Ligand code: UDP
């Protein structure tokens with residue numbers, strides 16, 4: 001309880017995209033959780049990321065569970081999970097901010113553990129997924145992604161951590177100042193530094209509805225991670241180029257040897273074709289990798305905001 005006075009405000013930020021089936025369950029469970037953590041005051045910020053179902057209406061209906069403590073921000077369209085988290089952060093006024101998904105895959109019961117670390121002086125506390133109740137294919141892709149990422153990233157981003165977690169006010173203020181268009185909150189969160197700690201938990205299936213992360217959204221997230229936090233891909237393409245030059249020189253030597261010493265020019269069609277194909281492939285990959293960075297520079301140079309808020313309801 002070191003430096004966190006009783007009654008300190010904690011903000012909960014929840015991105016919501018077509019989660020109508022979840023809202024009642026979610027708010028009831030959150031209400032029960034915060035009732036037990038009554039040495040704090042609470043504020044709930046739900047960001048409706050352009051839902052087309054009646055998520056927003058359900059939130060309005062259940063607002064009495066958090067009288068005077070609930071803010072509903074509605075986007076003008078779907079801007080994505082990461083943008084929704086940032087929009088929530090923008091409005092959060094607590095001493096600490098907790099990010100949690102709407103589908104109850106992140107258990108609110110962990111708040112107590114997050115807060116006890118926060119009270120001990122940690123600025124960043126995040127959930128680590130011990131077990132993932134999802135399909136084998138997805139599980140495998142996540143594993144590969146996190147492992148590769150761990151190897152490549154310039155900042156060390158903890159394995160198997162999602163956005164579920166708590167950040168302190170000072171960490172939040174720094175993150176809010178970073179106007180990144182290709183946002184990866186868990187990346188910025190690591191980048192900020194301070195004292196950080198992970199809390200392991202089992203991640204269940206979502207309580208209702210389907211995942212709102214399409215494969216495309218997941219791929220975008222993975223690309224934000226790779227290209228936003230590492231310049232290794234660029235170096236790999238340089239490496240490929242150097243390798244190709246080396247092979248070319250060796251082959252050139254072999255061809256000259258054939259011509260001058262053996263007096264027999266190698267027929268060489270097959271090898272020629274192979275080299276052209278290999279080099280062409282390597283060049284295309286390099287251009288593609290360059291393109292990823294350039295598209296990021298381009299997006300960053302446009303002054304489009306990360307999201308557009310349609311309205312804010314304080315309830
Ligand atoms: N979400 C969002 N915008 C999107 C996709 C998802 O706000 O475009 C929200 C969603 O409502 C949920 C959270 O982000 O609260 C995580 O999404 P989901 O559970 O579908 O992802 P998964 O757990 O399957 O990775």
Ligand code: MG
Pocket residue numbers: 101103105206211
């Ligand atoms: Mg989920």
